[in-house]
Amino acid sequence: MQMKNTRSLAILTSVALLISLALGTGIGAAQAVRNPDTLIIAHSGDVDSLDPAWQYDTLSSGITLWNVYETLIFFRGGSVGEYVPMLATQVPSLQNGLISRDARTFTFPINPQARFSDGTPVTAEDVRYSLLRMMLIDRSGGPSWILLQPITGEDSTRDERGNLKPDIYDKAARAIQVRGNSVVITLARPYAPFLNIMASWSQVISRRAAVARGDWNGERATLAQFNNPRRNSDTKLFEGAVASGPYVIERWDRAARTVILRRNDRYWRGRPAPIQRIVYRTVEEFGTRRLMLQQGDADLITVARPEQSQVEGLPGVRIVDDLSQFVTQALFMNLDVKGAGNPYLGSGRLDGNGIPPDFFNDVRVRRAIAQSIDYGATRRDCWRGKIAPGNGPVPRGMFGYNERGQWYAFDRERAIAAWREVAGGRVWETGFRFTVLYNTGNAARRCASEIFKRTLESLNPRFRVDVVSLAWSTYLAQESEGRLPIYFLGWAADYADPDNFVYPFMHSKGTFTGAQSYNNPEVDRLIEEAQRTADPARRRQIYFRLQEIAFNDVPTVYLGYPTGFIVMRSWVRGWYHNPMFFGLGYLHALRKTE
């Protein structure tokens, strides 16, 4: 055994030596552009589906959105609140009369020049079909609700028993109408973020081509057989649809885990894209991806924050850091932990060896927790400092974020004082033991859990915290079942509106809050009022008020809003960032030159 250890050690040392040698030599310092008319992207994930109504993961949407499937309007440059026309000729506004006075009706005049890649014109009828399809395919766990909710006021196309609601088609069809060459959408009630949703989720495909592939024909009678498809491969547009973007899907090779986009040479907006092909390849192993980047066989690779140092200083490689994105990282507390004999609660009683299931129901406990987190160390050590301090669900840079919003700070003495106050000093006297959880493989959250444990245990020797990680799927399931007492999670925007954050984080029916058993009627009322309000000043006021409640009630501790970064060969030009881009965003203008 001893011998074996020595041998492995010797081997590892020589490997480390060779690796440092390889990194030091910097081969490829003056490489010529490799594959000048092809952009190769090596990523770590798996493409789920190329059907616009199915895809809801960043990777799949990132491949097709805007590059293949264009939307009615688009974001202006890096802005998330200003729009430019894409398939529509104008961005609707109150001034140009394309938004009605009651803020419920939106008119989108369709550009008569717009053409699908097969040469056929993009008609208002195609737009209507695409929007209906997006809403009514409605697979469980899919993105349809994003359109369904504002347009029909319904959450789902199915009732609680899973049956298709009989009036859902009519509701949707009535709400979206074709008038001349325009599409007129009437919302169930005013919904402020609607234009923002349209900039990402109004993907238009050719109805004719879709029906020719055997997809839904847009009629009421045939909807049932297309609603809630069981498998991603069951939809006829699994491998993509005909659309109007600068690229078309050439092939999705599922065995080789490669998606290839080919330039649309007949792109309707005139100039075809400079790059002829875009290749998306899944390369799981980071070391392999890194070498491919170094050799110029990949132009862009995905890198996780903890791996960043390994691509820094590579010759011919450019890293764009501190990219704003709309992501909120938080520590959640569960006010009513479920599951008999739940192991994460220790003994299940306040006897120094556990906590009762309603431990976090006491707001003083939650405040004491919020005061016992070493925010500085967590942000510095776990996110390499690349995370803006948090003070509520709405991320920094988004409308509704309160620059001056108050939040807790770490101070040993005040934290101890806060704990002494809980339950008349009983918690301080007896101490507790519980488990804090994170998802396996998430290095930042593991680090945050460990700092949390260390800080809390340093306050009082009778405080004990166990750190446990669970596989992602198990983690999400146990979270939604309300079994986790205190845990780390994050949320990324579906659309750039604070409602997409306050609802899941604070509304009693929200994705997180439901599982946390947090319920504050005032919060629900405010969130619903903000949804109905078109006046930005009033909305801002509401979101600021919600931030205050988040601070006072503190069911969730907001750690912060991490920034992103991107790693590419320096010969990739023309890339720009918008926080609402999925994946790499809009690739039309990209080119490769020295």
Place this chain on the structure above:
Amino acid sequence: MTQFIVRRLMLLPVVALGTTLLIFALTQLLSPAMRASLFVQDPNQMRDLEAIIQKYGLDQPFHVQYWEWLKNLARGDLGYSFVARQTVAEAIRSYFPMTLELSLLSFAVILVVGVWLGTLSAVHKDRFVDHLSRFVSIVGTGLPTFVWGLLLLLVFYGLRPWFPPGRLSLQAYLFVTSDGFHAYTGLMTVDALLNGQLWIFWDALRHLVLPVLTLSYFIAAVLVRVTRSSMLETLRQDYVRTARAKGVAEPVVIRRHARRNALIPVITLGSLIMVGLLTGSVITETIYDLPGIGRWGAQAANQLDIPGAAGFALFAALLTVLGNLAADVLYAFVDPRIRY
């Protein structure tokens, strides 16, 4: 002999069923919500978990779910692997050729090097060749595959870009996926030759060099040691001494008398090696970004893709039984004294 083979083949479905039953039983340790959450990728999708459970029938009791699977199996439907984004049958069809190609090449290398070096080592016991081969094989058995694989990649791709990862270069890949190329077998090197595209053949071969080296080194190392000890054992036997005493030339003694008998344990090991290669070289496939069956199987197990994992297990069980059968038949061929 035929009877023996038939009897063994009849055992096959039993082994296969047992394997899948075990896998299905294990999955029942997870709650329906846990299995349902496998179909979502981030918290945004969690709002519909109940609907997902219903849709996939995850709340059904074990026997109902297993029976459904069996009924489908009887129709030749192995289910849908969400990891592969295709049916299990399609997944096996699309991933297996890559692994088969890699395995056949590696197996050839392993066998030739293993038996040759093992024999050489035994014949020249305690001499330089023996010490060298023992050193090389000890390093091979002690070296973790991922270290060896990454090291090779680092040197022969990172330092000198001779052998890139992946199955083909971009140009070759685009050609192979165009209409001008017909995939007859799924084995890239073979298909390239059948299509008369020599450059594709070289390209595919170039991409196989490192994976084959990675796989064969440490397996060949084991085989060297087994062959060596088996040869040493045989060389001590009386009949070898008799043969030598009769004046039979040494190379003939070694090839015809000793090695043939020493091959029995090698055959046992060989069949295990071949089955092991065929059912997956997860690490090698991952490091070199090869779309093989091992990576799929591991991913299916890892992500609790139950139809995928069950289908993979079924396939692996099948190969194992066939591999053992092949070994038994070979025994009889090598050693005529063995009768079934």
